[in-house]
Amino acid sequence: MPTITVSLGERAYPIRIEAGLIDRVGAHARQLLGDCSLAIITDDNVAPLYLQRVEASLDAAGLRHSSIVLPHGEPTKCLAQLSNLYDFLCESHVTRTDAIIALGGGVIGDLAGLAAATFLRGIRFIQVPTTLLAQVDSSVGGKVAVDLPQGKNLVGAFYQPAAVLCDPLTLNTLTEDYWRDGLGEVVKYGCICDEELFALLEKCAPGGRQALMAEIDTILQRCIQAKADVVAQDERDTGLRMTLNFGHTIGHAVETCQHYNGLRHGEAVALGMAVITRLTEGRGLTAPGTAARLEALLAALHMPMELPPIPESDLISAMGMDKKAAGKALRVILLDAIGQCRIHTADTDFFRGMR
Ligand code: NAD
Ligand code: GLY
Secondary structure, three states, X not given: OOOEXXXXXXXXXXXXXXXXXXXXXHHHHHHHHOOOEEEEEEEOOHHHHHHHHHHHHHHHOOOEEEEEEEXXXXXXXXXXXXXXXXXXXXXXXXXXOOEEEXXXXXXHHHHHHHHXXXXXXXXXXXXXXXXXXXXXXXXXXXEEEEEEXXXXXXXXXXXXXXXXXXXHHHHHHOOHHHHHHHHHHHHHHHHHHOHHHHXXXXXXXXXXXXXXXXXXXXXXXXXXXXXXXXXXXXXXXXXXXXXXXXOHHHHHHHHHHOOOOOOOHHHHHHHHHHHHHHHHHXXXXXXXXXXXXXXXXXXXXXXXXOOOOXXXXXXXXXXXXXXXXXXXXXXXXXXXXXXXXXXXXXXXXXXXXXX
């Protein structure tokens, strides 16, 4: 399987996708970083499955290591756990020539990445993503962050890893919920820039997870290549990178209105993509038939497509587009057709009539 490169000049880095890579982390770390000590950060679901295997690979490569196992889940992505990590890194005598391994999903990747960005003013880190969402999205592109009580990802940095090591076989142990979370993002890449990927998903979706896993190398490769291309052109998220938010404006509004206690993130994104595409097709901004094709794929994946019973005014206020944004131009990501998107400038009335 070829290595994908995120082309960021001196900060360019490789993303390897390879079955069984979890057992070769040590060899890759040695090749990438030389002789150093590795601080592994993981969570209590991932540790029993994969920590020993990563440690054994580091032993085999003759690399020293220490590890910390944090509680799983979004609440771990917080300042208190970041501070806990600084204690762990000090106790492990981590120096500027050492490195962190983030072993887990997006929560661990974002938190460990922020620790790497800030400890000793920045040390190297390797992402070893183990969820579908982390493999196709969060481990690539250098956005690292923790949440504050006031909102998600409010303290963070752009800090690129030294490498991403992605083992598709780790997805076999994911629960169905988290598998579906990642699938929402996978469909998004097909929609915004890769019609061939979309067609592959259409072919596999009726066969369920097993059929999708049979094509997982291709699926991961296409999604990661798409993200790497976007990040290389717009690392700081001032233009093109916004296209990755397709479906997210409505999706996030639904998640907020449901107090993160209703639809899961991937489901909310799926529904957000369906709703915006119906809206823009109805207004002649999207090629006829696009919404029906998207909805057929989402239905085959058992993803929701209809808004839950939340008043439109609540959704619009959750988007921050009511009084705060009145009179301001909004940038909305919409599809021209499957595989092609653009950033459309609209006013705050754009989302009215979405139900
Ligand atoms: P997560 O890290 O909480 O992982 C999901 C669950 O799966 C956890 O319970 C975890 O313990 C478990 N798990 C992980 N790998 C497993 C495996 N192989 N087998 C069994 N269980 C496993 O969540 P996530 O969905 O991976 O990531 C969500 C986070 O990612 C959010 O905090 C979000 O803000 C962030 N995110 C960041 C970016 C970015 O660009 N940095 C992009 C998208 C999302
Ligand atoms: N997940 C959006 C981004 O990386 O920009």
